[in-house]
Amino acid sequence: MKSFFITNPCSYREIGMKYKTDHLNLGAWQTHSVVNGPDERFVLWLQGCPRRCQGCINPEFLAIEPSHEIAVDELAEKILAVSGLEGVTYSGGEPFLQPEPLFKLSTHLHAAGLGIVCFTGYTLEALQAHSDSWIQRLLAQIDLLIDGPFEQEKVASLRWRGSHNQRLHFLTERYSKYSTQPETSATEVELVMTNNGVMASGFWPANFLERLTKIMER
Numbered sequence: 001m002k003s004f005f006i007t008n009p010c011s012y013r014e015i016g017m018k019y020k021t022d023h024l025n026l027g028a029w030q031t032h033s034v035v036n037g038p039d040e041r042f043v044l045w046l047q048g049c050p051r052r053c054q055g056c057i058n059p060e061f062l063a064i065e066p067s068h069e070i071a072v073d074e075l076a077e078k079i080l081a082v083s084g085l086e087g088v089t090y091s092g093g094e095p096f097l098q099p100e101p102l103f104k105l106s107t108h109l110h111a112a113g114l115g116i117v118c119f120t121g122y123t124l125e126a127l128q129a130h131s132d133s134w135i136q137r138l139l140a141q142i143d144l145l146i147d148g149p150f151e152q153e154k155v156a157s158l159r160w161r162g163s164h165n166q167r168l169h170f171l172t173e174r175y176s177k178y179s180t181q182p183e184t185s186a187t188e189v190e191l192v193m194t195n196n197g198v199m200a201s202g203f204w205p206a207n208f209l210e211r212l213t214k215i216m217e218r
């Protein structure tokens with residue numbers, strides 16, 4: 001695994017990672033989720049993040065290396081075949097490492113009427129200041145951006161966020177009703193059985209996974 005600690009927005013291209021402009025490199029995906037954004041969503045965890053935040057809840061997606069590569073058209077087809085979805089959430093890893101193929105996927109999803117939520121470890125301002133036109137084009141496709149890295153010393157139970165520094169940016173009207181709703185303080189976690197075991201998704205308190213593992217071992 002390559003070791004990076006880059007805090008400014010960058011893409012696979014900028015850090016020298018080989019990539020195909022019409023493929024996405026995914027760490028994982030989940031066809032139905034209700035804890036990763038409004039309503040029922042398909043969730044994509046993009047592989048690779050150049051940051052190393054202490055307490056990151058998705059360390060398995062940080063390595064910047066090929067994982068599950070899939071053509072954008074094929075992935076769009078898979079997502080659109082799932083019924084009952086309100087939208088799709090991009091998480092990671094860092095979605096903005098792959099702005100070009102993610103922009104292309106987003107155009108398919110929006111054309112089909114789905115909404116797009118994106119988590120990023122960068123701030124909105126840092127992304128807006130970046131010169132990469134694909135980053136700007138991807139930003140223009142996002143309805144709700146949840147920005148900022150996880151900061152352990154600011155840990156909090158907030159709607160769709162794990163620390164106080166993280167912010168909700170309603171970039172379109174689609175989810176703006178949530179901007180005036182009171183904060184939730186409940187921790188929301190989904191456990192999904194997969195061929196490789198149990199996958200946890202959502203936002204959980206410190207030591208939750210360790211406690212859960214012990215309970216399951218029993």
Ligand code: SF4
Nearest residue numbers: 049051053056121150
């Ligand atoms: S918290 Fe987010 S930005 Fe930080 S290392 Fe994990 S995936 Fe990357």
